[in-house]
Amino acid sequence: MARTQRAEGGGQRAEALLEATGLQVRAGPTLAVRGVDAEFRAGELTAIIGPNGAGKSTLLRALLGLSPLDGGEVYLEGRPLREWSRAERSRRLAYLAQSEGLPNETRVRDVVTLGRGAGEWRWGLIPARPWSHADEDAVDAALDRTDTRQFEERRVTELSGGERQRVALARALAAEPQMLLLDEPTNHLDLAYALELLRSLRREVDAGLGAVAVLHDLNLAARADRLLLLHHGQVMAAGTAGEVLTPEHLYLAYGVKAEVIERGGRLVVVPVD
Numbered sequence: 001m002a003r004t005q006r007a008e009g010g011g012q013r014a015e016a017l018l019e020a021t022g023l024q025v026r027a028g029p030t031l032a033v034r035g036v037d038a039e040f041r042a043g044e045l046t047a048i049i050g051p052n053g054a055g056k057s058t059l060l061r062a063l064l065g066l067s068p069l070d071g072g073e074v075y076l077e078g079r080p081l082r083e084w085s086r087a088e089r090s091r092r093l094a095y096l097a098q099s100e101g102l103p104n105e106t107r108v109r110d111v112v113t114l115g116r117g118a119g120e121w122r123w124g125l126i127p128a129r130p131w132s133h134a135d136e137d138a139v140d141a142a143l144d145r146t147d148t149r150q151f152e153e154r155r156v157t158e159l160s161g162g163e164r165q166r167v168a169l170a171r172a173l174a175a176e177p178q179m180l181l182l183d184e185p186t187n188h189l190d191l192a193y194a195l196e197l198l199r200s201l202r203r204e205v206d207a208g209l210g211a212v213a214v215l216h217d218l219n220l221a222a223r224a225d226r227l228l229l230l231h232h233g234q235v236m237a238a239g240t241a242g243e244v245l246t247p248e249h250l251y252l253a254y255g256v257k258a259e260v261i262e263r264g265g266r267l268v269v270v271p272v273d
């Protein structure tokens with residue numbers, strides 16, 4: 001059953017594409033996500049931040065429908081996620097997992113091709129549905145948008161860590177999802193690659209994609225449109241960088257004294273401990 005649309009009466013922000021209400025999720029014996037309410041929209045980049053063990057990855061997996069819920073609900077386009085078929089879900093939501101495993105001996109172009117029709121492939125590269133020009137175009141566009149076409153003929157083993165991450169992003173984008181959920185996508189990337197990844201994401205978000213990224217680097221997270229600060233499985237703060245990245249929140253969540261300064265129109269977190 002569809003949920004009643006709430007943003008009536010001139011609300012400027014678009015309706016949430018993905019929404020969690022009262023979400024509770026176990027990870028092993030631990031209640032890792034405790035009563036989380038959150039909304040994620042098309043055309044917005046949301047950063048999920050918080051200390052180690054705060055529940056960020058558990059929340060992300062629950063938003064993708066990959067973990068059973070202990071309570072609450074996740075809605076996709078206003079309808080409970082559990083009512084969507086796996087194929088319908090994977091056409092709308094793409095996931096870039098932590099240390100994304102790519103098939104090592106596979107050509108980059110073929111890896112990106114795998115992003116088309118996730119869950120609809122049989123016997124490796126034989127799609128379970130007819131392959132179309134639209135599929136080919138989506139692969140080309142994903143290679144171009146991530147600047148990976150230059151090595152489309154190379155195998156994954158012949159790429160650096162940063163290049164692999166771009167290929168993983170291309171594979172996710174090839175699915176033409178409405179929302180992309182990324183778990184620590186800048187892990188293991190040097191500063192230049194990390195910024196490049198954020199810039200690629202920004203371009204996609206400006207073109208209408210919704211993106212939710214778990215980020216540890218608060219100065220990268222400050223570039224997001226909205227931030228969600230988790231602590232002990234609960235939302236400690238949610239909103240813009242200015243609303244979330246305050247010395248008080250950082251001290252309460254991380255136990256670190258920090259100054260938050262503005263540089264070039266962006267907030268920068270500087271630990272002063």
Ligand SMILES: Nc1ncnc2c1ncn2[C@@H]1O[C@H](COP(=O)(O)OP(=O)(O)OP(=O)(O)O)[C@@H](O)[C@H]1O
Nearest residue numbers: 027028029030032051052053054055056057058059
């Ligand atoms: N498979 C598991 N079995 C038992 N406990 C788990 C399991 N996975 C996670 N947990 C616990 O659940 C809590 C949340 O873990 P989660 O990985 O979601 O946190 P996180 O914020 O993503 O952490 P990090 O920043 O360290 O990646 C932690 O206390 C963790 O120890």
